[in-house]
Amino acid sequence: MRAWPAANGRDRAASRERVEQAVLRQGVRFRRLFVMLVGIIVVMSAVLVLLGTIGLLEETRSRPLTAAEQNQYKQEEIARRWQAWPATGVFPEEVKYVGLDKAQQYARRVGIAPQTECGKAVDPSVAGILDDHGCVTMLRATYVDQTATFVFTVGVAVLKDEEARLSATEQLTQDDRVGVLPVAFPGTVTERFGVDQRQRTGWVGAGPYIVFSTAGYADGRTRAAIPPxxxxxxxxxxxxxxxxxxxxxxxxxxxxxxxxxxxxxx
Incomplete structure (x- = not known):
C-alpha cells in the first residue's frame, strides 16, 4: 500500500492559519450578534423609560379637578377641621345670635372643656347611638348670653365620616331632655349649670359632625322648677x-x- 507523504512545515503553517481564520470569523459573527442584542436591549430600555416618563408627566401634570375630586376635597377639608383648627377656631370667643325683637346679640365663650370620649359627654341613651356609629371624640364649650342670664353648652361629636353621621342622626330622638352634658366652670357665671339645670337640648348635623346644644339659667333653676x-x-x-x-x-x-x-x- 502506498504511504502518504509527510506534511512539510509550510503545509502545517497554512493549515493552522486556515483554522485561526475560521475561528476569527466565528468570533466576529458572535461579537456582531452580541452587539446587536445589547443594542436591542438598550433601545427597548430607552423606549420603556421614555414611555414611563411620559406616563408620569401625564399623571402628575396639573389638570382641572373633576367634580368627584372637588367633592372629595371638600369632604376631606371639612372632616379634618376639628384637628387642624385650634380649639378657639371650633369654638369662637363670640357667637352671634338673634335675641328678642330680632336684635343681633353675641354669646360669649366662658371656657372650653378638655376633649373627651363621646359616651362620657352625653346621656346614656345618646351615648349608645354614638358608640354604635363610631364616634371619634367629643369637643365641648360653654357660652353665656349677652346679659349673662342664660348658659349654653355646645358639644361637637366627631363621627368618622358623613355617612356615619347620617346613620347616627337617623336614630337620635327628638327628646329635648337628653343630649350633651353641661360643662360648668367654677368661679364663673356658669358654675351652677348642671344636668338638672338643663331646660332643653337639641342637635344639628353638619358634615361628619353632630353639634349638640343645651341651655339653662345662670341662676341654677332646674327644669323641674320651671312650669311647663x-x-x-x-x-x-x-x-x-x-x-x-x-x-x-x-x-x-x-x-x-x-x-x-x-x-x-x-
Whole structure:
C-alpha cells in the first residue's frame, strides 16, 4: 500500500492559519450578534423609560379637578377641621345670635372643656347611638348670653365620616331632655349649670359632625322648677339653637376648592 507523504512545515503553517481564520470569523459573527442584542436591549430600555416618563408627566401634570375630586376635597377639608383648627377656631370667643325683637346679640365663650370620649359627654341613651356609629371624640364649650342670664353648652361629636353621621342622626330622638352634658366652670357665671339645670337640648348635623346644644339659667333653676308653659322660653331656646347652628356652619362651611390638581394653574 502506498504511504502518504509527510506534511512539510509550510503545509502545517497554512493549515493552522486556515483554522485561526475560521475561528476569527466565528468570533466576529458572535461579537456582531452580541452587539446587536445589547443594542436591542438598550433601545427597548430607552423606549420603556421614555414611555414611563411620559406616563408620569401625564399623571402628575396639573389638570382641572373633576367634580368627584372637588367633592372629595371638600369632604376631606371639612372632616379634618376639628384637628387642624385650634380649639378657639371650633369654638369662637363670640357667637352671634338673634335675641328678642330680632336684635343681633353675641354669646360669649366662658371656657372650653378638655376633649373627651363621646359616651362620657352625653346621656346614656345618646351615648349608645354614638358608640354604635363610631364616634371619634367629643369637643365641648360653654357660652353665656349677652346679659349673662342664660348658659349654653355646645358639644361637637366627631363621627368618622358623613355617612356615619347620617346613620347616627337617623336614630337620635327628638327628646329635648337628653343630649350633651353641661360643662360648668367654677368661679364663673356658669358654675351652677348642671344636668338638672338643663331646660332643653337639641342637635344639628353638619358634615361628619353632630353639634349638640343645651341651655339653662345662670341662676341654677332646674327644669323641674320651671312650669311647663315656661320651658318654651321665647329667647332661651332660640338663642341656644342659633349658637349651635352657627358653630355647625363654621365647621361645615364648604372650603374654596383649587381649580387644578397643583393649585390655581393647570
Amino acid at each position: 308653659e315656661e320651658i318654651l322660653h321665647s329667647e332661651l331656646w332660640p338663642a341656644a339653637k342659633s349658637i349651635g347652628n352657627q358653630i355647625a356652619y363654621f365647621l361645615a362651611d364648604p372650603p374654596k376648592v383649587p381649580p387644578c390638581t397643583q393649585g390655581n394653574v393647570c
